[in-house]
Every structure is written in structure tokens, then in C-alpha cells.
Amino acid sequence: MQKLDVKILDKIVKQTIAAVEKGKSQIFDIYEAARTEMENVKKDLERIKQETTEVIARVDGLEKKERRARLRLAEVHRNFRVFSEEDMKQAYQDAENVRVDLEVAREQERNLRRQRDDMELRLRNLKDTLQRAEGLVTQVGAALGFLGDHMETVLTQIDSLQQRQAFAAKIIRAQEEERRRVAREIHDGPAQAMANVVFRAEVCERLLENDLARAREELKDLQEQIRYVLKETRKIIFGLRPMTLDDLGLVPTLRRVLDTLRERSGVFPEIKVTGEEKRLSTHLEVGLFRTVQEALTNIEKHAKASAVLVRIDYRPTMVTALIEDDGQGFDPGADRSGTESFGIMGMQERISLLGGEFSIRSQKGRGTKVLLKVPLKGE
Structure with missing residues (x-):
């Protein structure tokens, strides 16, 4: 039985390595796409700058011409x-044409x-994306090296095959649920809006030939x-991974x-911080943030609340x-099913992995x- 367990664990680790390698390839594809887009934005920015210079020169010339007409x-x-009356009409007409x-x-x-x-801002964001993608590729490469070099050690340190299998299944379900959620948000939001943008752009293109005033309104x-x-x-993007979590x-x-919760649902939220606020290890901040975020999601979807209070207490050896x-x-003891129950299970597992209490x-x-307690071991 022990040999069978090791074989299954070995298979899981190999599949994990394959998944990580696939993720590394996908990150590299994102990097290449961002780099290509950045080059295109650079070209467009240069073109816009040239057009801006030309229009500014034209405005200067028209301003001088308008002064002469006046x-x-x-x-x-x-x-x-x-x-003559004709001279006066011509002078008025010339002044009006120049003004228009x-x-x-x-x-x-x-x-x-x-x-x-807008393009300069977009270019800065793309440069930041490239830098982050490069860092991710490096980190994933290091993770692959660690898994490859220490596979036997990893296998010996796994305590329960059944628990790990169940946890892996939950991770897969969570990933699929997250993918469905993101796909649904993109389909219902930006995707439909972009289709409308394309349609409106076509309308503007036709109006430019016949009705300039209406074309301006459409634009x-x-x-x-x-x-x-x-x-x-x-x-x-913020829902997937808030950049402020790394930066601030x-x-x-959480603020x-x-x-966002206040704007979206009308709930009155409040946050109170006690103790000395400080930066924690990345895995602790991510684990705590995702757990609190899941609790807030459950409140928004199911609680029908009017007020929410989040208390964060920094202690020398613990964060609550x-x-x-x-x-x-x-009723916490009642049998629950669906996404709410799965969300609570996910919160419990996250805090458990951090060695804390939920x-x-x-x-x-x-x-x-909902009360979370996470020890600050080695912080």
C-alpha cells in the first residue's frame, strides 16, 4: 500500500510540474503579446504626437488669420x-469662416x-506589465527547479494522500469556478461594451460624411x-490580483x-486597525486578503446587510x-450546499495552511x- 501511495504522489507532483510549465509558457505568451502591443502603442504615440504638432501649428495660423479677419x-x-454692402457681407463671411x-x-x-x-499612460502600464511578467517567469522557473531537484523530499513530507487528493480536487474546482466567474464578467461587461463601441464607431464613420455635428455627439x-x-x-484585473496588495x-x-463594496451594493462598510500596522510576508498578506475578500463576497451575496465592520489587529506574534x-x-450547524459552503471551506483551508484559526x-x-487568527512565525 505504501508503494502505491508513493506512485500516486509521484504522479501528482509530475502533473503539478507539467501544469507549472504550462503556466510559465502562458506567462511568456502574455509577455510577448504585451511587448508587441507596447511597440504598436509606441508607433501610435509617435503618430499622435506628430499630428498634434501639426494641428497646433494650424491653430496658431488660424488664430492669426482670425485676428486679421476681425x-x-x-x-x-x-x-x-x-x-459697399457686398464688401461688408464678404468681411462678415470671411470672419465667420475663419472662426469655424x-x-x-x-x-x-x-x-x-x-x-x-491616454497612450502615454497605457505605455507606462504595458511597461509595468512586462516587468511583472519577467519577474513571474523567473519565479516560476525557480519553482520548477525546486520541484525537480527536491521531488523525493516533497513526497516524503506529504502526510496524507487522501487529504492532498481532496485538496487538489478543491483547487481544481476553485480554479474552474474562478475561470467561469471571470469569463462571465468579461462577457457581460467589457465584451458587450466593446461590441457596442465597434458599432458606434461605424456609425460615427458614416456620420462624418453627412452630419458632422451629430458625429461629434456620437464621438x-x-x-x-x-x-x-x-x-x-x-x-x-483588481479582482484577480490587486496591485495595491504588493505595493501598499x-x-x-482592503480599504x-x-x-468598491459601498459603491456597488450600498452597504456601509468600515475598517478599524489596532496595533502597529506593518507589512507582512507575501503569502500571509495574500492569504489574509483572500479570506477577508471571500467573507465580504458572502456578505454581499447572501447577508442582506446594511453595515459591515472589518477589524484588523496587529500583535507582536499574531494578526487577527x-x-x-x-x-x-x-445557522452555522445547518447543512449548506453550493458556492456559499464552498467559500467557507476555502476560507478555512487558507487559514489552516497559514497555521491559524478560523x-x-x-x-x-x-x-x-468571522474571526481569523494567524501567527507571525519568523516575521
Whole structure:
């Protein structure tokens, strides 16, 4: 029986290595795609800069031309007895034509400046993505080397084959559920919005030939639609992996999550921090964040709460987190099924892997309290 266990474990580890290698390849593909897009953005940025320079020069020329037209109009107006009615009409018409051309050129300049600023921001984000992708490829390579060199050690340190198999199955289910969630969010949000953007762009293209004023209005609406797509995309990216977690730490990231919860659901959230706030190891911050995030997701979906309180307490040897709501509550001892039960199991497993304690206290009609305790070993 022992030999069979080792063979199964060996197979699992090899499959894990294969999955990690596939992930490394996918990360590299993302890196290459981002690098290609960055080059394209650079070219587009140079083109926009050139067009902006040309339009600025045109605006300067039209401003001078408008001043001359206004001076001419003033001269005709002062000496109306000298100039004919036709001369006066021509002076008014020339001044109006120059004014219209100047307004159009100024609008083009404003649009080009906005495009230039957006592309410069996009270029900075792409550079950051490339740097992160390079770091991920390096880290995954190191992980592969560790797994390959220490496979026998890893196998001997696994205590229970049955528990690991069950845990691996839960991970797979969690991954599939997360993929479905992300796919659903992209389909219902940015994907449909982008299809609408394409349609509106085609409408604008046709209107440019016949109705310039309406085309401008459509373009303004199109800009708002694109901003919405960008906002929704950033929201999905934040849900996958908040950059603030790496840059600022646990508490600032939770504040942003609570702000999003307030905007999205109308729940009044609050966070209180006691003790000396400090940065923790990456795995601790990620584990704590994901657990608190899952608790907040359950509150939003099931609790029907009006207020949420998150307490983070930093102690010398421990970090505790209390997530409390005033919702409808539930019976913790009752048989539960579906995503809510799986979410609670996931929270328990995360805290267990961190060597901590997890507990839920709830009662129907009296809200719910989720308590996390994680030791700071070696921090």
C-alpha cells in the first residue's frame, strides 16, 4: 500500500510540474503579446504626437488669420460709408469662416492631446506589465527547479494522500469556478461594451460624411463608452490580483475593496486597525486578503446587510481579523450546499495552511462574525 501511495504522489507532483510549465509558457505568451502591443502603442504615440504638432501649428495660423479677419471686419464697420454692402457681407463671411475653422482645429487639438495622454499612460502600464511578467517567469522557473531537484523530499513530507487528493480536487474546482466567474464578467461587461463601441464607431464613420455635428455627439458618447470599458476591465484585473496588495499592503487594499463594496451594493462598510500596522510576508498578506475578500463576497451575496465592520489587529506574534455584519445571519450547524459552503471551506483551508484559526459565529436575524487568527512565525 505504501508503494502505491508513493506512485500516486509521484504522479501528482509530475502533473503539478507539467501544469507549472504550462503556466510559465502562458506567462511568456502574455509577455510577448504585451511587448508587441507596447511597440504598436509606441508607433501610435509617435503618430499622435506628430499630428498634434501639426494641428497646433494650424491653430496658431488660424488664430492669426482670425485676428486679421476681425480687424478687417472692424475696419469695414467703422467706414461703412466707404465700403459697399457686398464688401461688408464678404468681411462678415470671411470672419465667420475663419472662426469655424479655428473651433474645429481647436477641438482636434484637444482630442489629440487626450489621445496622447491616454497612450502615454497605457505605455507606462504595458511597461509595468512586462516587468511583472519577467519577474513571474523567473519565479516560476525557480519553482520548477525546486520541484525537480527536491521531488523525493516533497513526497516524503506529504502526510496524507487522501487529504492532498481532496485538496487538489478543491483547487481544481476553485480554479474552474474562478475561470467561469471571470469569463462571465468579461462577457457581460467589457465584451458587450466593446461590441457596442465597434458599432458606434461605424456609425460615427458614416456620420462624418453627412452630419458632422451629430458625429461629434456620437464621438463624445463613444468616449464615455470606452471609459466604461476601461473601468470594468480594471475592476476585473483588481479582482484577480490587486496591485495595491504588493505595493501598499493588506490594509490599503482592503480599504479599496470596501470602497468598491459601498459603491456597488450600498452597504456601509468600515475598517478599524489596532496595533502597529506593518507589512507582512507575501503569502500571509495574500492569504489574509483572500479570506477577508471571500467573507465580504458572502456578505454581499447572501447577508442582506446594511453595515459591515472589518477589524484588523496587529500583535507582536499574531494578526487577527474580524469581519462582522448586521445581516440576516444563518445557522452555522445547518447543512449548506453550493458556492456559499464552498467559500467557507476555502476560507478555512487558507487559514489552516497559514497555521491559524478560523471560526464563524452567526444566528438568524442577528448577523454574522468571522474571526481569523494567524501567527507571525519568523516575521
